Amino acid sequence: MNAIRTINRRLDKALQMLLAVMFASMIFVVFLQVFSRNILEVSFIGILDIAQLLFSWSIFLGAAVALRQDAHYNLDLIPPHWHKTNACLKAFGHSASLIVVYVLAVHGYDFTINSSTQEIPSLRISGLWLFLPIPLGGLAMGLFLIEMIPDEIKQLRADSDARKAAGS
Amino acid sequence: MNPLILLLSSFFVLIALRVNIGFSLMLSSVIVMLYEDLPLTSVINQMYANIDSFPLLAVPFFMFLGRILNSGGITERLLKVADVTVGHVRGGLGHVNVLVSMVFASLSGSAAADTASVGSILIPAMKKAGYDPAFAVALTAASSTLGVIIPPSIILIIYGAFGNVSIGALFLGGVVPGIVIGLFMMAYTYVLAIRHGYPASGRSSLKEIGVTLLRAAPPLLIPVMVLGGVVGGIFTPTEAAISAVIWALILVFIVYRDVPVRALPGMLAKSAVDFSVPLFTVAAAGIFGWLISYLGAADLVVEFILSVSRDPFAIMLMLIVFLLLIGTVLNPISAVLIFLPIIQGLGDIAGMNPVHLGVLTTITLSVGLVTPPYGICLLIASQIGEVKVIDAIVAILPIILLVISVVIISLFLPDLVLGLPKEFMPRIFGLPTG
Numbered sequence: 142m143n144a145i146r147t148i149n150r151r152l153d154k155a156l157q158m159l160l161a162v163m164f165a166s167m168i169f170v171v172f173l174q175v176f177s178r179n180i181l182e183v184s185f186i187g188i189l190d191i192a193q194l195l196f197s198w199s200i201f202l203g204a205a206v207a208l209r210q211d212a213h214y215n216l217d218l219i220p221p222h223w224h225k226t227n228a229c230l231k232a233f234g235h236s237a238s239l240i241v242v243y244v245l246a247v248h249g250y251d252f253t254i255n256s257s258t259q260e261i262p263s264l265r266i267s268g269l270w271l272f273l274p275i276p277l278g279g280l281a282m283g284l285f286l287i288e289m290i291p292d293e294i295k296q297l298r299a300d301s302d303a304r305k306a307a308g309s
Numbered sequence: 310m311n312p313l314i315l316l317l318s319s320f321f322v323l324i325a326l327r328v329n330i331g332f333s334l335m336l337s338s339v340i341v342m343l344y345e346d347l348p349l350t351s352v353i354n355q356m357y358a359n360i361d362s363f364p365l366l367a368v369p370f371f372m373f374l375g376r377i378l379n380s381g382g383i384t385e386r387l388l389k390v391a392d393v394t395v396g397h398v399r400g401g402l403g404h405v406n407v408l409v410s411m412v413f414a415s416l417s418g419s420a421a422a423d424t425a426s427v428g429s430i431l432i433p434a435m436k437k438a439g440y441d442p443a444f445a446v447a448l449t450a451a452s453s454t455l456g457v458i459i460p461p462s463i464i465l466i467i468y469g470a471f472g473n474v475s476i477g478a479l480f481l482g483g484v485v486p487g488i489v490i491g492l493f494m495m496a497y498t499y500v501l502a503i504r505h506g507y508p509a510s511g512r513s514s515l516k517e518i519g520v521t522l523l524r525a526a527p528p529l530l531i532p533v534m535v536l537g538g539v540v541g542g543i544f545t546p547t548e549a550a551i552s553a554v555i556w557a558l559i560l561v562f563i564v565y566r567d568v569p570v571r572a573l574p575g576m577l578a579k580s581a582v583d584f585s586v587p588l589f590t591v592a593a594a595g596i597f598g599w600l601i602s603y604l605g606a607a608d609l610v611v612e613f614i615l616s617v618s619r620d621p622f623a624i625m626l627m628l629i630v631f632l633l634l635i636g637t638v639l640n641p642i643s644a645v646l647i648f649l650p651i652i653q654g655l656g657d658i659a660g661m662n663p664v665h666l667g668v669l670t671t672i673t674l675s676v677g678l679v680t681p682p683y684g685i686c687l688l689i690a691s692q693i694g695e696v697k698v699i700d701a702i703v704a705i706l707p708i709i710l711l712v713i714s715v716v717i718i719s720l721f722l723p724d725l726v727l728g729l730p731k732e733f734m735p736r737i738f739g740l741p742t743g
Binding site: 157158160161163164165167168171172174175179189192193196197199200201202203204206207208210212213214215216217218219227230231233234237238240241244245248249251252255271272275 | 323324325326327328329330331332335336339349350352353354356357360361363365366369370373543544547548551552554555574575577578580581582583584585586587588589590592638639640643
């Protein structure tokens with residue numbers, strides 16, 4: 142478990158650095174397009190495809206980091222002081238998310254491989270690059286969930302034992 | 310089992326069981342696709358198709374803009390502007406709260422960011438000045454929702470991109486109702502100030518007003534750049550957003566030097582995680598929305614509504630009630646993405662102009678940001694003000710009624726929404742130009 146924790150910590154840090162670089166590049170290329178179109182009155186072919194590529198990579202890798210940070214949108218129907226119920230639901234929610242991770246990773250991989258024969262004409266690169274962030278994001282989510290779910294179950298058990306001890 | 314019922318019921322059960330909304334959208338879609346024997350690779354295809362949109366690129370840039378403006382001293386400069394212009398009116402801090410939210414709304418388009426930044430300064434100040442803490446919390450939360458109505462608004466961008474409606478016209482359509490809601494909130498604050506004896510700040514001299522406005526002029530150029538650029542046809546919304554980002558970066562890092570440059574990579578990474586959350590939901594809504602259309606949900610809802618009434622206003626009133634209800638459990642972005650086919654289907658039957666419908670939808674859904682259980686702005690403000698959420702809910706009810714009254718007024722007086730777009734973008738309405 143410690144090995145997974147270490148891998149995830151490093152993966153999280155690497156993804157955040159990559160996200161910063163990709164977002165900065167996205168800002169740069171879109172600004173370059175605005176500047177060249179409005180000031181130089183020249184349009185670069187394919188520059189918006191680069192922005193779109195960076196955009197989809199940022200979304201799926203960012204969504205994986207957001208999962209580890211518990212930053213995704215949730216519906217909190219249960220009052221916050223119902224700790225046990227909330228902890229149970231959190232563990233359930235993350236366990237159910239494993240199915241989504243499977244679809245993203247496995248079917249995302251199939252779809253990516255199928256697209257590799259196509260080409261993005263403006264950039265002259267394989268279509269694989271468009272869809273690759275989907276299985277990669279799914280894979281990162283899976284790794285994070287492998288760490289998060291047992292931690293949540295362990296916490297639930299610890300809380301339950303503490304309550305029993307306090308009761309006796 | 311009817312696959313549509315399976316789709317909707319599994320989605321609502323999953324979000325009630327605290328599965329993340331984006332994941333619930335995908336999971337319920339996967340269940341129905343397995344049930345209907347549809348290939349799961351379509352999930353990936355539809356997800357990608359939903360984010361393959363240039364206008365959507367404006368979303369990360371406007372979210373980043375909000376983060377830049379919050380990190381620097383720009384919020385304080387805007388607060389000073391609001392203070393010298395309306396602080397001398399009875400209930401001054403309340404008016405400052407509303408006005409600064411209106412200005413902040415025109416800069417960043419994020420309601421939660423506004424609640425956190427303005428609230429952390431003004432709620433303690435209002436409490437100290439003797440305002441009812443629950444009212445301070447309620448007013449801060451409610452005025453923050455102007456961020457999704459006054460342009461640039463992320464929800465209006467998403468509505469325009471997926472509903473095939475001009476984002477520039479939606480931006481212009483949100484201006485007047487947003488200002489009217491702000492004025493209604495100020496009027497309500499004034500009435501309470503008279504009743505409870507809330508104080509006013511001293512009147513500022515003309516010189517002081519001039520100096521303050523001059524100091525705040527550079528950030529105040531941002532709404533001019535965004536709205537003027539988009540409406541004038543100089544920029545697309547995405548290009549306007551990037552221009553505003555570059556301008557804000559220059560202000561914060563070079564002109565004001567409020568934030569050290571070494572903080573930039575961290576801000577970029579945090580923003581990328583921030584925008585990935587709504588946009589992952591957008592991607593997940595791609596497959597869910599496709600199934601909604603595939604299974605004919607829009608037709609069913611339309612049929613049901615028509616069986617109740619065929620009067621256009623009655624249809625719209627039912628739609629408003631429906632949006633208020635779904636707004637309580639879904640954030641506005643998810644609600645727009647999931648229910649857009651139904652909203653537009655009903656709008657068509659009621660003969661609504663698409664811009665009018667988009668703005669009314671957005672205002673109505675913005676109410677959900679302050680109503681439980683998803684009232685994120687109210688939760689943030691309650692936490693800052695150390696006020697029980699139930700007290701804040703009671704205090705915010707009259708303000709919610711004011712917002713709903715503006716929705717109803719705008720429904721019966723379409724020019725409140727359509728006046729500006731018709732004036733500045735007549736082509737969209739088939740009107741003669743010049």
